[in-house]
Amino acid sequence: MPAPKRHTTSHERSDKDLLRRIERAPGHRAGYKQLITEFSLGGGRERRLLLEQLARLTARGVLTKLDRDVWTIGAAENSADKRARSGPGNIQPRDPSRENLTAGQLDLHRDGYGFVRPDKGQRGAHSDLDIFIPPNELNGAMQGDQVLVEVGPPGRDGRLSGRIARVMTRRNPTMVGVFHYSSHDREGRDGIVLRRGNYVTPLDERIAQPILIPDGMEIVATDRATPHRVLGEEALAQEVHGDSLEGLAVDVEITHWPTMTQPARGRVIEVLGDQNAFGVDVEIIIRKHHLPHLFPENVLAEAREASTHTVATLTPEEVAARRDFRGLPIVTIDGETAKDFDDAVMVVDLPNGNQQLQVHIADVSNYVKPGTDLDLEARLRGNSVYFPDRAIPMLPQELSTDICSLRPHEDRLVLSCLMEIDGKGEVLGYEVCEGIIQSAQRMTYTQVQSILDKDEAARAEFAPLVPEFERMEKLSLLLNTKRKRRGSIDFDLPEPIINFDPEGNMMSIVRSERKWANRLIEEFMLAANECVSTWIEHQGVASIYRIHEQPEPKRIVEFEDMAAGFGYTLGLSSLPVKKLTLRGDRRAAQGTGRKPQQQEIVGAIPVTPRMYQKLTAKIAGKPEERIIAFMMLRSLKQARYSEQNEGHFALAAPSYTHFTSPIRRYPDLIIHRIVKALLHEGASPKGGALFSDAPHPWGAARTANVKSKTTTADSATIESPIPESELAAIAAES
Numbered sequence: 090m091p092a093p094k095r096h097t098t099s100h101e102r103s104d105k106d107l108l109r110r111i112e113r114a115p116g117h118r119a120g121y122k123q124l125i126t127e128f129s130l131g132g133g134r135e136r137r138l139l140l141e142q143l144a145r146l147t148a149r150g151v152l153t154k155l156d157r158d159v160w161t162i163g164a165a166e167n168s169a170d171k172r173a174r175s176g177p178g179n180i181q182p183r184d185p186s187r188e189n190l191t192a193g194q195l196d197l198h199r200d201g202y203g204f205v206r207p208d209k210g211q212r213g214a215h216s217d218l219d220i221f222i223p224p225n226e227l228n229g230a231m232q233g234d235q236v237l238v239e240v241g242p243p244g245r246d247g248r249l250s251g252r253i254a255r256v257m258t259r260r261n262p263t264m265v266g267v268f269h270y271s272s273h274d275r276e277g278r279d280g281i282v283l284r285r286g287n288y289v290t291p292l293d294e295r296i297a298q299p300i301l302i303p304d305g306m307e308i309v310a311t312d313r314a315t316p317h318r319v320l321g322e323e324a325l326a327q328e329v330h331g332d333s334l335e336g337l338a339v340d341v342e343i344t345h346w347p348t349m350t351q352p353a354r355g356r357v358i359e360v361l362g363d364q365n366a367f368g369v370d371v372e373i374i375i376r377k378h379h380l381p382h383l384f385p386e387n388v389l390a391e392a393r394e395a396s397t398h399t400v401a402t403l404t405p406e407e408v409a410a411r412r413d414f415r416g417l418p419i420v421t422i423d424g425e426t427a428k429d430f431d432d433a434v435m436v437v438d439l440p441n442g443n444q445q446l447q448v449h450i451a452d453v454s455n456y457v458k459p460g461t462d463l464d465l466e467a468r469l470r471g472n473s474v475y476f477p478d479r480a481i482p483m484l485p486q487e488l489s490t491d492i493c494s495l496r497p498h499e500d501r502l503v504l505s506c507l508m509e510i511d512g513k514g515e516v517l518g519y520e521v522c523e524g525i526i527q528s529a530q531r532m533t534y535t536q537v538q539s540i541l542d543k544d545e546a547a548r549a550e551f552a553p554l555v556p557e558f559e560r561m562e563k564l565s566l567l568l569n570t571k572r573k574r575r576g577s578i579d580f581d582l583p584e585p586i587i588n589f590d591p592e593g594n595m596m597s598i599v600r601s602e603r604k605w606a607n608r609l610i611e612e613f614m615l616a617a618n619e620c621v622s623t624w625i626e627h628q629g630v631a632s633i634y635r636i637h638e639q640p641e642p643k644r645i646v647e648f649e650d651m652a653a654g655f656g657y658t659l660g661l662s663s664l665p666v667k668k669l670t671l672r673g674d675r676r677a678a679q680g681t682g683r684k685p686q687q688q689e690i691v692g693a694i695p696v697t698p699r700m701y702q703k704l705t706a707k708i709a710g711k712p713e714e715r716i717i718a719f720m721m722l723r724s725l726k727q728a729r730y731s732e733q734n735e736g737h738f739a740l741a742a743p744s745y746t747h748f749t750s751p752i753r754r755y756p757d758l759i760i761h762r763i764v765k766a767l768l769h770e771g772a773s774p775k776g777g778a779l780f781s782d783a784p785h786p787w788g789a790a791r792t793a794n795v796k797s798k799t800t801t802a803d804s805a806t807i808e809s810p811i812p813e814s815e816l817a818a819i820a821a822e823s
Contacts, residue, residue: 121140195230228252229349298352300352411523419447432451452503456488482752506521512567514781571781572615615742621748628807635746759811759819767810
């Protein structure tokens with residue numbers, strides 16, 4: 090039997106390939122045109138991918154941009170490089186060496202000084218210490234800039250200070266602030282005489298210097314007609330003419346960066362309105378954090394074209410290749426204000442007494458192809474961003490709320506996970522497949538909860554579906570019990586909900602009620618994510634995982650000390666903490682009458698999710714529950730994406746990923762591409778049992794390293810659809 094054909098993507102050039110080419114170039118420097126020639130790149134899309142790859146590696150500190158079109162490896166530089174970059178605005182370090190140059194991000198304080206946080210992965214004595222930058226050593230750097238720092242010798246207290254040698258990447262091409270006019274013969278809205286010089290005062294208090302706006306650069310030519318512009322109605326309604334710009338919030342593009350003697354200059358590109366007006370505050374936040382709130386026309390064009398490919402346009406062969414779930418009582422369950430429905434569910438009673446859980450997820454990968462403008466924009470955004478009264482979607486509305494959304498009574502393409510679950514909530518087996526569904530009903534959490542609470546009116550309105558929801562409730566309780574048995578942590582802390590009146594004014598902030606209708610969907614999505622993650626891992630190919638690592642020993646010790654004050658503990662028999670005095674601390678204390686400072690060294694602590702789970706149960710309903718629960722959360726690490734599977738500590742899951750929200754999360758879209766590629770290459774769609782007593786990465790019974798890959802006979806020759814280096818970059822970006 091011939092080997093399956095390799096699945097190709099647009100990500101064929103790995104970061105290692107690019108770095109190797111630059112390293113082999115004369116002086117370890119390579120220009121943009123040189124790289125185009127060496128990689129034999131064709132049209133605009135391939136060249137744009139190269140530029141994005143170079144920008145990503147530069148932001149991570151792996152590459153340094155020497156001038157407009159030349160890059161070099163790392164942060165080291167030679168005299169030829171310095172001569173090539175000498176000129177206005179380029180501050181050169183005094184006698185730099187590889188040892189005293191550190192790359193990092195500048196974080197300013199409102200009093201004018203700043204700190205540089207070194208990039209992760211750097212080597213040397215300064216790799217894990219923040220570096221103090223005095224105000225007179227900023228050399229034109231601004232808040233958030235990626236900079237190269239010349240580090241001085243440590244002070245007596247061990248702290249580091251330095252000077253900005255060069256700005257490598259500007260992080261704020263635009264800035265939000267309040268506009269003020271220039272001449273004395275103009276008056277503001279309240280009759281106040283204005284000072285000389287048009288300027289904008291940044292709303293970020295860490296940027297103390299105003300931005301000069303030359304005459305004529307305050308004129309705005311913004312097209313407000315596009316429906317894709319995310320701007321509140323209140324801001325749109327404000328017509329701006331002449332002096333009425335005074336005191337309004339504006340977005341400014343920096344045209345000239347600051348120097349030691351000159352402030353930054355810029356031009357107004359957008360008027361947001363009075364900063365105290367309703368809706369403008371959100372617009373300020375969007376632009377302050379540079380959230381991409383407008384879709385370029387080429388992206389919109391691709392979205393419009395992709396949206397024409399409906400189920401009706403599929404060929405008979407394409408329809409036959411998918412499982413047909415139409416005609417089944419499959420439903421979506423979301424919040425009242427949801428507009429994009431990317432998951433639909435159904436529970437079926439099986440003849441053997443078990444139940445089948447069907448989770449159907451919108452097949453976004455059918456419309457967003459790798460390497461397209463639409464894909465690049467989705468990767469740039471990474472996810473949708475939600476505000477109390479609006480959202481910035483990852484994908485244009487033609488996809489997110491239309492052709493990809495699982496609307497009721499409309500045919501939609503899906504990627505499905507079908508799980509057989511026994512009476513104890515254990516997954517006995519599962520299958521992943523491509524399918525076609527037609528949602529029978531769009532349900533809200535409130536409606537489903539009313540049905541589960543035996544509300545007669547709700548049960549009468551949705552009478553044909555009542556048995557379906559009762560089966561769902563029964564199965565979700567089993568899955569929740571199984572997770573608890575496994576040791577999964579559930580803090581169940583309420584979230585705030587902001588209520589608005591019909592005019593859009595905020596009325597109140599109330600505690601959310603996390604009822605079982607919400608948790609029902611959560612349990613189903615958790616089960617599907619775990620099955621898909623395990624299935625991909627067993628194919629032996631690279632993937633993206635949602636990992637939650639074991640807590641750091643130091644954080645555990647700090648939490649135990651705090652909890653002991655309330656009479657609680659995680660149940661650890663002993664804490665491996667050693668106290669020692671460093672020679673330098675001993676010398677510093679000599680002759681002062683003070684005891685030398687002691688350093689705590691904490692060894693490995695065998696903590697498990699079940700310990701957190703048991704303590705959560707003990708504090709439930711107690712007056713101190715909220716503060717202890719928050720301290721427990723602070724002791725845990727943050728979950729993140731990774732190309733290496735480390736397990737999910739809080740869920741007590743050996744393997745976990747994000748599969749169920751491809752409309753609003755880019756990693757989910759990547760998982761869909763991997764799943765479909767494997768299915769098309771001939772991988773078996775079925776997976777084995779996932780028992781709750783399986784070995785965990787943090788348990789003593791773990792017999793195999795979680796990073797090891799297990800291949801099946803059917804998939805032994807399948808190559809990774811997306812290179813691991815590319816997945817690592819996507820995980821870091823996301």
